[in-house]
Amino acid sequence: MPTLADRVISREDPRCDHHDAIESGSMDTNNSLYRPPAPHPYTEGTGDFDGVETNLLRHLPEELYKADIVDISTAEQPNYLINDPDLISVIFEEKPEIFVKAEGMIELLRPLLGDHPIVTSNNRCVDQRDMIRPIGTMRTQQVNFEHIQNSINRFEDYCEEIQNENRVIDLSLLLRRLNADIAYRMLFSNELPTDVFNEINSHARDFEKRISQVIRETAEQGVAWQLPKLPQTAMYAAQQLRYLVSMLIDGNIQHNSFSHHSFLHKFLIARSPETNIPFTRKQIVDHVTTILNSQELAAAALMWAFFVLSQCPEAKQKIREEVSKVGGQDDIQFEQLSRLRYTRNVFREILRLYPPIPHLTRRASRPIKLGKLDLQEGAQITVSPWIVHRHQQYWFNPDRFDPERYMRKDQHIIMKSFLPFGRGLRMCTGASSAILQGTLILANLVTRFDIDILNADKVEPEGVLFLEPTRPIVCKVTPLRT
Numbered sequence: 001m002p003t004l005a006d007r008v009i010s011r012e013d014p015r016c017d018h019h020d021a022i023e024s025g026s027m028d029t030n031n032s033l034y035r036p037p038a039p040h041p042y043t044e045g046t047g048d049f050d051g052v053e054t055n056l057l058r059h060l061p062e063e064l065y066k067a068d069i070v071d072i073s074t075a076e077q078p079n080y081l082i083n084d085p086d087l088i089s090v091i092f093e094e095k096p097e098i099f100v101k102a103e104g105m106i107e108l109l110r111p112l113l114g115d116h117p118i119v120t121s122n123n124r125c126v127d128q129r130d131m132i133r134p135i136g137t138m139r140t141q142q143v144n145f146e147h148i149q150n151s152i153n154r155f156e157d158y159c160e161e162i163q164n165e166n167r168v169i170d171l172s173l174l175l176r177r178l179n180a181d182i183a184y185r186m187l188f189s190n191e192l193p194t195d196v197f198n199e200i201n202s203h204a205r206d207f208e209k210r211i212s213q214v215i216r217e218t219a220e221q222g223v224a225w226q227l228p229k230l231p232q233t234a235m236y237a238a239q240q241l242r243y244l245v246s247m248l249i250d251g252n253i254q255h256n257s258f259s260h261h262s263f264l265h266k267f268l269i270a271r272s273p274e275t276n277i278p279f280t281r282k283q284i285v286d287h288v289t290t291i292l293n294s295q296e297l298a299a300a301a302l303m304w305a306f307f308v309l310s311q312c313p314e315a316k317q318k319i320r321e322e323v324s325k326v327g328g329q330d331d332i333q334f335e336q337l338s339r340l341r342y343t344r345n346v347f348r349e350i351l352r353l354y355p356p357i358p359h360l361t362r363r364a365s366r367p368i369k370l371g372k373l374d375l376q377e378g379a380q381i382t383v384s385p386w387i388v389h390r391h392q393q394y395w396f397n398p399d400r401f402d403p404e405r406y407m408r409k410d411q412h413i414i415m416k417s418f419l420p421f422g423r424g425l426r427m428c429t430g431a432s433s434a435i436l437q438g439t440l441i442l443a444n445l446v447t448r449f450d451i452d453i454l455n456a457d458k459v460e461p462e463g464v465l466f467l468e469p470t471r472p473i474v475c476k477v478t479p480l481r482t
Contacts, residue, residue: 007070007071007072008063008066008067008069008070008071009067009068009069009070009071009080009371009372009373031397031400033397033400033401033402034308034311034312034400034401035399035400035401036304036307036308036311036353036354036399036401037307037459037460037461038057038353038390038399038460038461039055039057039058039060039460039461041060041061041062041064041065042058042059042060042061042062043061043062055460055462055463055470056463056464057358057386057461057462057463060386060387064081064083064384064387065387065390065391065392065398066391066392066393067081067083068082068083068084068087068371068393069081069082069083069084069087069371069372069373070083072382077380078375078376078378078379078380079379079380079381079382080373080375080379080380080381080382081382081383081384081387082370082381082382082383083383083384083387083388083391083394084371085388085394085416085417086371086416087370087371088383088388088419088423089416089423089424090370091362091370091381091383092362092383092419092422092423092424093423093424094424095368096424097365098364098365098366098368099362099363099364099365099381100362100363100365101119101120101361101362101363102361102362102363102380102381107119108211108215108230108465109293109465111230111234111235111238111239112207112238112241112242112289112293113286113289113290113293114242114282114283114285114286114289115282115283115286116128116286116287116289116290117129118290127272127273127274127275128279128283130272130273131270131271131272131273131279132266132267132270132287134266134270135263135266139261140261140266141334141432141433141436142334143259143261144182144186144433144436144437145334145337145436145440147182147185147186148182148437148440148441149331149440149444150185150191151178151181151182151185151191152178152440152441152444152445154181154191155177155178155181155445156448156449156479158177159174159449159477159479160479162174162477163476163477163478163479167476168454168474168475168476169474169475169476169477170472170473170474170475171303171306171307171451171453171472171473171474171475172299172300172303172468172469172472172473173201173472174475174477175299175302175303175306176201176295176296176299177197177201178299178441179295179296179298179299179302180192180197180200180201180292180295180299181197182295182437183291183292183294183295184196184197184292186262186263186291187258187262187263187264187288187291187292188248188252188257188258188262188264189257189258189259189261189262190252190257190258196244196248199244200241200244200292203237203238203240203241203244204237204241204292204293204296206233206234206237207234207237207238207241208296208465208466210231210233210234210237211230211234211464211465212464212465214229214230214231214234215464215465216464241289241293242285242289245285245288245289245292246285248288249264249284249285249288252264253268263287263288263291264284264288267279267284267287267288268284296466297356297357297466298434298437298438300354300356300466300467300468301347301350301351301354301356301434301438302438302441302442303469303473304350304353304354304461305346305347305350305438305442306445306451306453306475307453307456307459307473308350308353308401309346309446309451310451310452310453310456310475311453311456312401315346315401315403316446318342319342319343319346319442319443319446319447320446320447322340322341322342322343322443323340323343323443323446323447324447326339326340331444332440332443332444337436337439337440340439340443341407342403342404343439343442343443343446344435344439345403345404345405345406345407346403346442347435347438347439347442348403348406348418348435349401349402349403349405349406350438351418351420351438352389352418352420353389353390353399353401354461354467355385355386355389355419355420355467356420356466356467357385357422357466357467358384358385358386358463358466358467359382359383359384359385359386359463360382360383360384360385360422361380361381361382361383362380362381362383363378363379363380363381364376364377364378364379364380364381365377383419385419385420386463386467388417388419389417389418389419389420391417394414394416394417395414395417421434447480448479448480449477449478449479449480450477450478450480451475451476451477451478452475452476452477452478453473453474453475454474454475454476455471455473455474458471459471459473
């Protein structure tokens with residue numbers, strides 16, 4: 001049987017532009033930079049994925065972090081891991097109509113997200129993306145900015161309560177509460193009630209927990225790349241959350257309490273540019289559920305950010321100095337966000353090291369040549385942001401935390417290998433808002449609080465459905481006194 005090394009497919013000319021840039025020594029090679037928690041590449045055996053333990057990231061062979069293309073096919077399914085940034089551009093940007101959504105792990109979200117563009121590939125998916133485009137306007141982002149600031153101010157009161165009671169808390173839960181409130185305000189122009197958050201969080205976590213468990217069981221049975229069957233308990237959790245979302249929509253429409261800048265208003269007035277047909281009620285539920293659920297991913301990214309900053313006091317101090325320089329003693333204003341370059345790059349670096357969705361899958365809808373590959377119809381393509389972001393040929397010190405890498409002259413080469421939100425036609429529609437939101441939250445919370453991690457030596461990421469720690473990150477929050 002051929003080993004994984006035998007299945008590595010090289011470029012015609014391995015010294016392409018991004019290789020040249022790295023080899024030229026134009027990037028920093030400081031190995032003293034902090035290495036955040038991550039499994040080391042697997043160096044034993046042949047790189048067989050069958051029968052792995054619960055954390056798949058521990059079993060990613062070293063060859064995957066060096067090759068442009070790797071044949072990871074099984075007897076039942078041709079499958080290729082693509083790391084090459086140019087080929088990734090073909091898949092996601094140049095020919096998305098050929099490389100359609102595959103039945104990968106993201107497909108497991110369909111009972112929760114319905115026919116949202118994240119989990120569909122048909123023409124209606126493109127139409128829906130055009131209909132929600134107004135959500136990304138500058139005016140909407142300015143209104144959202146105000147919602148984020150209001151949520152942070154309310155969050156500060158909550159953190160002071162925690163500090164006064166001398167409590168320890170799950171960092172992920174703390175940030176899910178903040179991000180859920182932000183999402184709720186964007187959707188409905190109102191603060192998220194605590195009881196509603198508790199119910200949303202309970203159903204969402206129950207759904208994700210049950211999916212993650214079935215993925216682990218599938219991997220342990222020796223079919224790590226096969227789509228598992230969704231259990232009825234997960235279906236029930238998804239139905240409960242969608243029912244709650246439906247009731248929230250009805251209640252807000254009945255009381256007419258949302259502004260014309262709210263996402264709900266924009267969903268209600270949206271029309272197809274082709275047919276002038278509005279969203280169906282089900283589609284509105286799909287979009288609202290997706291926005292509320294996506295805050296889990298935003299909270300996860302921020303969780304990793306605050307963990308890393310707790311271990312890198314010099315980076316935390318640079319953020320505080322930058323915020324002070326830009327905003328003085330006042331709150332950061334919308335027009336000042338672009339000047340928070342270091343803070344924004346800290347968040348970018350966290351998204352590189354801990355991409356919320358570690359693996360993406362596509363399927364060739366017809367025979368096509370992709371680089372040196374002759375793909376048959378139905379062939380599966382796997383693109384792993386986790387692997388691409390830590391690839392030894394595309395990044396210097398790929399496992400090291402280095403926010404300043406984005407400020408060097410070869411930034412354009414680095415960004416070719418940066419895809420935490422996907423890329424192209426089906427790229428996350430909230431990508432720019434996520435960067436804005438993450439930057440603003442970091443700027444505010446780092447200057448208002450110290451977040452001390454109490455179990456840093458036990459933290460390790462796990463790539464199941466999303467990228468999460470193998471155990472809760474426990475912390476204490478201390479407001480900074482001026």
